[in-house]
Amino acid sequence: MPDLGTYAGAVLGAYGISFALLGGLVALTLLRAARAKKALAAAEARNGGIPND
Amino acid sequence: MRLSGRVLPVLSALAAVSLAAGLVWGFFFTPDDYQQGSTVKIIYLHVPAALMAINAWIMMLVASLIWFIRRHHVSALAARAAAPVGATFTLVALATGAIWGQPMWGTWWAWDPRLTSFLILFVFYLGYIALWEAVEDSEKAADLTAALCMVGSVFALLSRYAVLFWNQGLHQGASLSLDKEENVADVFYQPLLLSIAGFVLLFVVLVLIRTRTEIRLRRAAALDQRGTARA
Numbered sequence: 311m312p313d314l315g316t317y318a319g320a321v322l323g324a325y326g327i328s329f330a331l332l333g334g335l336v337a338l339t340l341l342r343a344a345r346a347k348k349a350l351a352a353a354e355a356r357n358g359g360i361p362n363d
Numbered sequence: 364m365r366l367s368g369r370v371l372p373v374l375s376a377l378a379a380v381s382l383a384a385g386l387v388w389g390f391f392f393t394p395d396d397y398q399q400g401s402t403v404k405i406i407y408l409h410v411p412a413a414l415m416a417i418n419a420w421i422m423m424l425v426a427s428l429i430w431f432i433r434r435h436h437v438s439a440l441a442a443r444a445a446a447p448v449g450a451t452f453t454l455v456a457l458a459t460g461a462i463w464g465q466p467m468w469g470t471w472w473a474w475d476p477r478l479t480s481f482l483i484l485f486v487f488y489l490g491y492i493a494l495w496e497a498v499e500d501s502e503k504a505a506d507l508t509a510a511l512c513m514v515g516s517v518f519a520l521l522s523r524y525a526v527l528f529w530n531q532g533l534h535q536g537a538s539l540s541l542d543k544e545e546n547v548a549d550v551f552y553q554p555l556l557l558s559i560a561g562f563v564l565l566f567v568v569l570v571l572i573r574t575r576t577e578i579r580l581r582r583a584a585a586l587d588q589r590g591t592a593r594a
Binding site (some may be wrong): 317336338339345353 | 400401402404408412448451465565573575580584590592
């Protein structure tokens with residue numbers, strides 16, 4: 311860990327908030343993608359659609 | 364869908380590697396700045412996030428224009444997919460900027476032209492996302508959000524160029540420039556470039572995943588509609 315001196319709180323705070331926001335975005339994106347994949351598979355099963363990929 | 368499915372794992376790996384390399388290099392292996400001290404390490408998040416916040420809106424503008432001219436549904440869905448990513452990058456830029464500003468400027472916030480236009484851009488992102496959610500008819504929603512995107516582009520461009528033509532603000536000049544004299548010092552420049560590459564790739568990966576999600580949801584809705592019509 312580098313010595314951040316008097317600004318340690320500011321630097322670590324900036325990294326913490328950024329990682330939380332970006333991590334949340336990635337998690338929500340993957341969660342929604344998995345749900346959409348399931349929803350399409352279910353709709354295809356119900357209606358006899360053609361798999362798309 | 365097939366092509367994006369094939370390139371996604373490669374792009375995801377590249378995004379993870381460049382982002383990790385840029386941030387680790389910047390955080391652990393660069394010295395403090397003689398004026399800013401260790402707060403200079405915030406630029407590896409702030410500059411790429413701000414850059415991509417503006418570029419995401421420009422990408423949405425291009426996709427919206429394609430929708431208006433060609434009525435290409437995937438372009439409208441791609442614009443929709445990019446909005447939450449751009450909004451998050453804008454929030455990262457605003458938050459890291461405020462955290463950096465407190466010890467350096469003595470204030471979390473100032474009504475500086477660049478900061479203010481960035482805040483307005485964030486509000487436009489929220490409005491754009493809300494409008495997509497509020498309108499049920501997808502074609503109408505695409506039309507309305509495309510029009511909103513064009514209006515918001517004024518603030519995206521203002522955020523980008525405000526430092527060049529408004530001198531009364533607190534915000535310093537651009538950290539990156541084609542003119543080498545204006546750039547940050549070399550020791551910060553290389554990890555910054557790597558971090559920017561990571562943010563660009565992360566944006567591309569997230570927009571691809573989210574566009575594929577939107578396409579799947581639309582296909583599922585269309586299949587259910589067809590099934591209901593048959594019954």
